[in-house]
Amino acid sequence: MNKNGINNMNGFHLDNGFTLLEVLVAMVVLSVGLLSLAGLQVVGLRTGHSSYLRTQATIQSYDIIDRMRANEGGVEYYNKPTQTGSAGTEDTDCETVTGCSTASMAAHDLFRWNQAIDDVLPGGVGVVCVDSTPEDGDPTNPACDNVGGGNSATATYAIKIWWTDDKAAGTQQLFATSFRP
Known part of the structure; x- marks a missing residue:
């Protein structure tokens, strides 16, 4: 037995405080x-928030595509190559079944679409245009070249949506897709 009351069988001295x-x-x-x-x-x-915003941009692009396909006779009125964020006007007649022309419906759809983009995406703006290179441009200059137009039934339309991703160092993001109505 040593002085601390611990039995040391090998005769070695135990280090005090080693366990601590x-x-x-x-x-x-x-x-x-x-x-x-x-x-x-x-x-x-x-990363999850950034992917949520990209998903919202995808949903909004399909929304305007569906609106354009529903207004088949007025597809050419959606082509607004220079207007972003403010394209279209609200037309309450287009909320009912009658009293709305195809041009008015297109303007109303663009108005509602841009409102929705602004609601779900920070700094969100969008444009619909005929464009052969949909992956270019920015909110102030969407760079729609109007190439590939032909008639409205065969034109390739580009949907471009920009927003600011505050989780990715505040960088401007672009979601672009193209389709034929």
């Missing part, structure tokens, strides 16, 4: 691991 040091090292390792886990969680949330 092991606990401190374990706490440091655990803390670093938990901080790393928290960092991964933040990155995951940021």
Whole structure:
């Protein structure tokens, strides 16, 4: 038995406080691991929000495509190559079954569509135009070249939607798709 009341069978002196040091090292390792886990969680949330915004842009593009297909006789009125964000006007006659021309319906659809984009996407604006290169342009200059037009039934329309992704360092994002009505 030694002076601390611990039986040391080999005759070696036990180091006092060694267990406390092991606990401190374990706490440091655990803390670093938990901080790393928290960092991964933040990155995951940021990425999840960015993908949510891209999904909203996709939904809005299909919304205007469906509106254009529903207004088959007025497809050419959706081609607004220079207007972003403010294209179209509200026409309450187009909320009913009668009293709305195809041109008025197109203007009303563009108005409602741009309202929806503004509601779900931060800094969101959109444009519908005939364009051979839909992946270019920006909100102030959509770069619609009106190439590939032909008649409205055979034209290739581009849907371009821009928004600001505050989770991706505030960068301007573009979702673009093209289709034939």
